[in-house]
Amino acid sequence: MAQRTSIHRSWPWPKERGTFVFFKGCAGPSKRRSVVTCSVVIVLLAAAASQADASGPGIGLKVGAQTIDRPFGTGKTTRTRFELELASPRFGDDHFDLVFTVGGSSLGSYSSQYVDFVDGVLFEEYYDDDLSVLDIGLTARLYPLGDSRLRPYLGAGIGYFWFLDSWEDEYYETIEDPFDPGVFYTYATFDEGTDNLARGFFPFVSAGLAVPASDNLELLFEVQYHLDKEDAGFDFSGPVYMFGCRLRF
Numbered sequence: 001m002a003q004r005t006s007i008h009r010s011w012p013w014p015k016e017r018g019t020f021v022f023f024k025g026c027a028g029p030s031k032r033r034s035v036v037t038c039s040v041v042i043v044l045l046a047a048a049a050s051q052a053d054a055s056g057p058g059i060g061l062k063v064g065a066q067t068i069d070r071p072f073g074t075g076k077t078t079r080t081r082f083e084l085e086l087a088s089p090r091f092g093d094d095h096f097d098l099v100f101t102v103g104g105s106s107l108g109s110y111s112s113q114y115v116d117f118v119d120g121v122l123f124e125e126y127y128d129d130d131l132s133v134l135d136i137g138l139t140a141r142l143y144p145l146g147d148s149r150l151r152p153y154l155g156a157g158i159g160y161f162w163f164l165d166s167w168e169d170e171y172y173e174t175i176e177d178p179f180d181p182g183v184f185y186t187y188a189t190f191d192e193g194t195d196n197l198a199r200g201f202f203p204f205v206s207a208g209l210a211v212p213a214s215d216n217l218e219l220l221f222e223v224q225y226h227l228d229k230e231d232a233g234f235d236f237s238g239p240v241y242m243f244g245c246r247l248r249f
Contacts, residue, residue: 003051014217018166020154023113040180055147056089056246057089057248057249058086058218058246058248058249059087059247060066060084060086060244060245060246060247061082061084062082062084062085062244063083063241063242063243064080064083064222064244065079065080065081066078066079066080066081066105067238067240068107068238069236069237070235071234071235073097073191077106081103081104081105081242082103082105084102085099085101085231086101087099087246090143094141094143096140096143097141098139099140099157100137100139101137101138101139102134102135103134103158104133105133106131106132107131107133109127109129110131111123111127112126112127113126113127117202120176121175122172123172123177124170124171124172124173124240125171127167128168131163131165131166132164132166133162133164133236134161134164135157135161135202137157137204139155139156139158139204140156140157141155141206143210147185150187150211151209151218152207152210155205155207156205156206156229157206158202158204159201159202159204160200161198161229161231162196162198162199162232163199163236164195165194165195165196165238167192167193167196168192169191171188172188174186182210182243183193184190193240198213198233200230201246202223202227202229202230203227204229205223205225205227206224206225208220208221208223208242209222213245214247217245217246218246220244221243222243223240223242224239225240226238226241
């Protein structure tokens with residue numbers, strides 16, 4: 001009797017061959033754990049604050065939401081974003097600083113399946129993609145009020161982004177032993193890798209508010225807008241809303 005069910009997986013072989021594609025949302029338990037972990041780190045930074053010069057170099061951690069205009073040629077989508085910043089000492093009578101940032105968002109996971117039965121051979125292929133966009137940026141910021149109780153700021157900068165596809169491919173062939181009917185063998189191959197689907201420079205602007213929580217700790221509320229963040233038909237432009245803290249040394 002011909003084998004029409006995988007001995008590797010307990011999935012029924014479909015009546016008609018074809019490809020089936022599913023979308024798995026990225027707001028599952030692992031994503032929620034990442035947000036909680038980032039929030040805990042922010043709280044720990046606040047708890048570890050000690051006396052120091054509030055104008056010195058700083059390190060900041062921010063978490064928020066990024067709304068992307070047309071990532072795949074469709075409508076807008078909003079994703080969680082994480083960002084780490086390294087700030088220079090404030091200079092120009094505490095009115096300026098320079099910031100290097102590393103940030104990114106997960107864009108979700110996609111799965112496709114292909115099953116076919118040809119000439120007594122069952123073919124199966126399972127393909128998974130994890131999509132993400134990562135970027136780095138250099139920003140110049142202006143603090144109009146200098147070293148005041150509340151420190152609003154404006155910024156502008158240039159960034160570089162990568163659109164990454166981390167994929168896994170599983171392929172199986174199941175055949176019946178021609179000399180021992182009823183005995184089936186499955187041959188399997190596995191491959192994985194990461195492809196860079198798009199990349200490029202982009203400008204951005206930002207506005208925010210730094211609220212001193214101690215002599216060297218600032219809480220941050222920030223809005224960014226990424227402009228012309230697109231390449232190869234993918235568009236990641238759009239607003240970013242962030243909350244976090246910065247520890248100055």
